[in-house]
Amino acid sequence: DQQVKQNSPSLSVQEGRISILNCDYTNSMFDYFLWYKKYPAEGPTFLISISSIKDKNEDGRFTVFLNKSAKHLSLHIVPSQPGDSAVYFCAASAGAGGSGGYQKVTFGTGTKLQVIP
Amino acid sequence: NAGVTQTPKFRVLKTGQSMTLLCAQDMNHEYMYWYRQDPGMGLRLIHYSVGEGTTAKGEVPDGYNVSRLKKQNFLLGLESAAPSQTSVYFCASSPTGSTDTQYFGPGTRLTVL
Numbered sequence: 096d097q098q099v100k101q102n103s104p105s106l107s108v109q110e111g112r113i114s115i116l117n118c119d120y121t122n123s124m125f126d127y128f129l130w131y132k133k134y135p136a137e138g139p140t141f142l143i144s145i146s147s148i149k150d151k152n153e154d155g156r157f158t159v160f161l162n163k164s165a166k167h168l169s170l171h172i173v174p175s176q177p178g179d180s181a182v183y184f185c186a187a188s189a190g191a192g193g194s195g196g197y198q199k200v201t202f203g204t205g206t207k208l209q210v211i212p
Numbered sequence: 213n214a215g216v217t218q219t220p221k222f223r224v225l226k227t228g229q230s231m232t233l234l235c236a237q238d239m240n241h242e243y244m245y246w247y248r249q250d251p252g253m254g255l256r257l258i259h260y261s262v263g264e265g266t267t268a269k270g271e272v273p274d275g276y277n278v279s280r281l282k283k284q285n286f287l288l289g290l291e292s293a294a295p296s297q298t299s300v301y302f303c304a305s306s307p308t309g310s311t312d313t314q315y316f317g318p319g320t321r322l323t324v325l
Contacts, residue, residue: 099254129312138216138302138316139255184254188311199271200311202254 098122099187101203109211114172116206118185121166125187125201130159130170133182133205142183143170175210182207214238216317218303224323225293233288233320235303243306244286245270245314246278248299255302261286262309293324 100119108114118128126147131139145152145159145168152159158171172179185203219234235244242263247255257270261280275297277289286305290297303317 097254127311137318138304140316141312141314144312186254186311198309198311199257200314202256204252204254 096121097204098125099185099201099203101183101185101206103206104204105207105209107209107211108175110177111174114170114175114179114208114210116170116172116183116185116208118168118170118203119166120168120187120201122187122189122201123166124189127188127190127198128159128161128168129186129188129200130157131184131186131202133184139184172208175208177210177212180208180210216303216305216315218301218317218320220320221318222321224325225290226325227294229293230289230291231293231322232290233301233303233322235286235288235305235317236284237286237305237315238284239305239307239315240283241305241307241315242283243309244280245304245306246276246286246288247302247304248272249302249319250299258288258301293322295324298322298324 129144130142132142133139143157161168182205184205186200188198188200216237245260246258249255256272259278261267264283267278279287301320304314306313
């Protein structure tokens with residue numbers, strides 16, 4: 096049972112345009128959401144996160160939107176650059192963790208973004 | 213500062229063989245993790261450690277063992293490899309255990325024939 100779903104395996108966008116990556120989740124207990132970026136032959140790197148008490152979080156060109164009622168989040172990249180070409184993983188957890196134990200993180204299957212120059 | 217390194221990068225095993233994957237971090241992080249990534253699935257946690265000398269089971273621990281004898285190293289062992297263990301294995305470390313502070317290694321691609 097895939098509790099975090101990224102239904103688009105790939106996405107192509109022209110340089111300078113907006114990239115929108117989508118993610119849906121089914122577990123109502125999830126209250127902390129993350130996006131990771133992965134280049135080939137490298138491990139994932141943390142990109143941006145959002146708590147369920149917010150509906151938007153912005154960091155430079157990257158903005159994550161959360162729609163709790165629809166159990167949907169999206170990552171917007173504006174403007175898209177060729178260096179943004181990578182696989183993007185959505186992830187979710189029930190809590191942010193960090194209090195001495197482990198907080199289980201459920202990952203989506205990833206969306207491969209290609210930004211065309 | 214190398215961050216998180218994994219050895220080896222690639223390995224091919226025959227069914228029934230054993231091997232150990234090594235993860236090393238030079239950031240003095242308390243928490244370390246082993247994940248596997250399979251086609252069509254997200255990363256899944258195999259085992260983790262919250263400090264030197266400690267280990268705990270994750271989501272998919274069967275067929276694997278781990279050890280954390282030194283704070284900087286986290287070893288993942290396969291005692292009798294099976295084709296179902298063909299995967300890409302990622303190690304990660306974290307200073308706090310919070311979900312947004314995990315630093316991942318580059319991965320080990322393991323094929324079991």
